[in-house]
Amino acid sequence: MHTKTIVKLAQNLKDKDFSCVELTQHYLNRINQSDLNAFITVADELALAQAQVADDKISLGNVSILTGIPYAHKDIFCTKGVKTSAGSKMLDTFISPYDATISQKLNQADLVMLGKTNMDEFAMGSSNENSFYGAVKNPWNHLKIPGGSSGGSAASVAGGLSCFATGTDTGGSIRQPASLCGITGLKPTYGRISRYGMIAYASSLDQAGPMTKTAQDAAIVLNVMAGFDEKDSTSAEQKVPDYTTNLNDSIKGLIIGLPKEFFSSGLDDEVASNIMAAVKEFEVMGAIVKEVSLPNSAYAIPAYYIVAPCECSSNLSRLDGVRYGYRTKDAKNLEDLYLRSRSEGFGEEVKRRIMIGAYALSAGYYDAYYLKAQKVRHLISDDFKKVFEQVDVIMGPVSPTTAFDLGSVKDPVSMYLADIYTLSANLAGLPAMSIPAGFVQNLPVGLQLIGNYWSESKLLNIAHQFQLQTDWHSKTPQEC
């Protein structure tokens, strides 16, 4: 039952093929037996209690499609009464006294939260190796990374440890692990989903989204996650459509843009041929393919690695050892308290980005770095704007390679290159997806779809149509 989609499980629960408690127990057993290290916290008791509530509602016939579906929640979302660590020693002892808006919405939908998933510390990383709780293994090959930062969520869905998971994407943190683990991941338009209660990495880029087995499941979950939140001033007062309505629309005549910059050197040949084969499939389905150009995408990495560190250097200042979280022992004075709490509480990559950000925001450097990077963001957005005058959707690879070996990339800058194709969508605030599109040496390859603002329905429709024609998304690793 752990390979089933939301749609199938909902039918099973409704038909009483098994109870929600049985289903939840099954997942909990799998989690406890798993050595993927996908979870930081397993919420056994809470999950079973929620399952019981769901069973009661099901027996009364008072259900939605998500009632009783067990999911895994990225440990970046605050969950009342449950540890919320963001993968950091800094918050190892932090039990949130409040629920993130997303957590609240998922609770209200009568979902069952199995636990909180492992992640790169404060969402900084592309391999999930930057977690205080240790690396996560890729379910397709335990020697490989699952991608990051939502690596635990991706591994959990791919490894059959949850039906779906939540993720967050600041520079590719939903799409890249979804790609490397062979699942479907959607980063919506910036502002589509409330950020309230989602521990901030880079506020102007962070966006939550669903990580699922199929595009149809993603549409169902997005229906619950999306919407304006008065607690988040950057969430949009944009109407939330039913994302499942247009899934079956024909994509005949769809115009696909392939940015030449996404197929340049650095892209693995076999990954490239899988992507081209997927594009071919779309052509067979009646789509038209055009080559387009995003000339400023080359500056996405430098712009991102200014904006994100600047924002994080400020966002993480509240973690000072004063009110909650890690505090060093026997501080001599206030400065010593700050210095040692933060030096001991944060991991290397987090400290690196805080340092870069604090430097770039310093007096005399602000214009040269932060302001310049913001200007580059505008240029990147303008590139997309022009392209979307000619095409309906942009396609390309999510990641230049398939999952690499755990421990193999030691140089931070090489690691940053893993996000080369995903960063632009965050900088421009556009919605983007990763969908399974093939395998290279038994490791999944993800196809990236980037849409215009608020075109989530269209992206899900395109992805769903592809999944009706292909079965990459239904392949499962051996352990499933």
Add this chain to the structure above:
Amino acid sequence: MEWETVIGLEIHAQLNTKSKIFSAASTQYGKKPNSQACVVDLGLPGVLPVLNVEAVNKAIKFGVAINAHINQRNVFDRKNYFYPDLPKGYQISQMDWPIVGEGKIEITLDNQTKIVGITRAHLEEDAGKSIHDMFDDNTAIDLNRAGIPLLEIVSEPDMRSAKEAVVYAKKIHTLVQYIDICDGNMQEGSFRCDANVSIRPKGQKELGTRAELKNINSFKFLERAINLEVGRQQDILEEGGKIVQETRLYDSMKHETRSMRSKEEANDYRYFPDPDLLPVEISDELLEKIRQTLPELPAQKKERFVAELGLGDYDADVLTSQKPLADYFEAMLEYHTGNAKLCANWVMGELSASLNKYQIDIQNSPITAQALSLLISRIGDDTISGKAAKDVFKAMWNSEDSADKIIQAKGLKQMTDMGEIEAIVEQVIANNAPQVVQFKSGNDKILGFLVGQIMKLTAGKANPKQVNELLRKKLS
């Protein structure tokens, strides 16, 4: 050498909104520590600020009241620094795009009027409080104040003496209360002043190096702290020394200022636009609406007092100098439509003297405006004399009783029965024949003696004016 003092003020006015600037927590003063700090004020992971529109409206109100330029698109920035009472590790403030731009204020000192430029006024959140004397070895933190909206009003370095600085500060203090954006309570820290002070040789154009004085919580201390600092700077310069740009803390107990931090030690605040908040857009309609709701300002009120109530310039100035004083005076007029001048005299005379003596704010006056106006009515309708009224006032100050009740109890009511007065007058004329003869032979002064005799017999309750007239009539 002759020195010229140059002063600019940074005034922090807490805006009197019900909830905080970025959270729904209450702003009430004096509550149990940390009882009014919600998850947003505590800076928990994941929380986000949401701008309180009321704070924006009040800032706009200030801007239109001083005819300043309003930046209809203004931006919140993060000012980054670490301090235990700053929960997020940054203060949300406004740097490049403050809500209120340039404006000006007219001040008057020793009959000289001058203009003080306002550079800007921006919105920001207040920090919490560190309490160092509650526990032996630890500092306690109270975050009730964290997130209370502040309007920081920055002046140009246009003031040339401590006295001018005080007049300017009082002017702002009065204004913010008039337009009801700040309660002006300096003891509770609702209205705080920092002074930038420098000196330069008279005639020199460029400014001297300045020191910023902090921790000034009364107008008296503002004047003292500035004069102290001017003296310190003069001593240094006259001995050939150099002024260091620094922040200095004023200690009112020791009457000294001491260095807090020099420019080199100052934080690099790493300002950048807060990505959690959208730029504030102020529509023409909102601006106009707030302009329309602006109440009568001190200058307008003063003009009206002179033109419509016939008060003198000085009286009108004093009565409008503080909002509560003006409110009290106007409340009296509501009950006592008669003599505004008499009301003004009593408010500025007996009432102010007593309030000063007992250090009571006029808002807490034991004699309400209504009660005082009743007393004044009793002078107007000749029930009591002005002299007796002062006794009644004293009795009212110490009791809850009304003027009428006291007049009754003390038997202070003036005699109004003309027949009774006439009888006494005739009795005095009969008993003082020699004095009557003197008067009739041209000694006008002797009349006073006769009046005195009559007043004695009436126990002071006769109206001296009436007695006078009656006496003259009888003797003519």
